[in-house]
Amino acid sequence: MSAAKVQKIIDDNGVVVFSKSYCPYCNATKSTLRSLDATFECLELDKMEDGGEIQDALQELTKQRTVPNIFINHKHIGGNSDLQKLNTAQLKAVLKEAGAI
Numbered sequence: 001m002s003a004a005k006v007q008k009i010i011d012d013n014g015v016v017v018f019s020k021s022y023c024p025y026c027n028a029t030k031s032t033l034r035s036l037d038a039t040f041e042c043l044e045l046d047k048m049e050d051g052g053e054i055q056d057a058l059q060e061l062t063k064q065r066t067v068p069n070i071f072i073n074h075k076h077i078g079g080n081s082d083l084q085k086l087n088t089a090q091l092k093a094v095l096k097e098a099g100a101i
């Protein structure tokens, strides 16, 4: 998948989590978002043929290679630790802005 396609996924969705299905940090992010009933697009890179290419494109775009790689309202948030730094009120506010809740 090209960088342009990765960018389109980010542009087309209020919340995107680039994830790996076995990753505990990704599970923590998904649990947090689900606990707030947020709608989000999740791509499990380890289950996708072009997951490695997506990870390469994400590294180019964000300078971050690890997953989860999280975007809210088309902005790069970072990884799970960055998401968890937001308190519930802050997270709800950005999710609302993104149209996810």
Ligand SMILES: N[C@@H](CCC(=O)N[C@@H](CS)C(=O)NCC(=O)O)C(=O)O
Pocket: 020, 022, 023, 024, 025, 026, 065, 066, 067, 068, 078, 079, 080, 081, 082
């Ligand atoms: N501090 C990061 C830790 C994320 C992390 O270490 N993720 C592992 C997977 S569990 C990773 O991306 N490893 C490199 C890889 O899978 O290519 C966060 O909070 O998101």
